[in-house]
């Protein structure tokens with residue numbers, strides 16, 4: 487095998503490694519989070535918090551209404567027991583009872599409104615829990631698949647690493663040094679020659695260049711500096 491072909495094969499193995507490393511990166515990024523699941527999770531958390539807040543408001547208001555009802559008992563007692571005879575005093579109790587009833591009425595209106603909101607909230611919470619559970623199932627499934635793909639890629643990478651070592655052992659030190667140097671500046675160090683052109687820069691090679699390339703030794707393109715490989 488010519489030196490140029492050996493370097494070319496080393497490059498192919500290295501490029502295959504790079505492609506898989508990039509895929510591995512993509513898969514790990516996908517594994518890090520899932521938009522649909524996170525959205526469902528946030529929606530459920532927000533709705534749960536909102537519902538708890540409504541229930542807390544209801545409890546507090548209900549307690550306040552209960553207190554008004556308790557305060558109303560002795561006032562009503564004085565009004566209707568017949569024990570209080572003084573009209574002025576009776577009028578005072580009547581006014582107090584009216585005031586308490588009006589306050590109670592307002593609280594009851596708000597309580598009713600809150601109760602409706604709580605009931606509606608229960609319905610949407612149920613839906614959001616179902617949505618969350620479904621998103622969680624899908625996400626778990628996806629995670630399994632992603633993990634499977636990652637395992638596969640890792641196995642391929644281990645295999646490629648062995649191939650890379652083998653290919654490296656085949657390349658002589660001098661060729662390897664120029665390969666590494668060109669790779670640093672050009673990215674792709676070895677390029678094919680097709681129809682007399684360097685496929686790295688598309689420039690036509692001279693006859694003497696082509697002849698040297700055919701010899702299989704390390705020849706670099708006089709235009710772009712890459713190692714030329716003719717199959």
Ligand SMILES: [Zn+2]
Pocket residue numbers: 684685686687688689707708709710711712
């Ligand atoms: Zn070139």
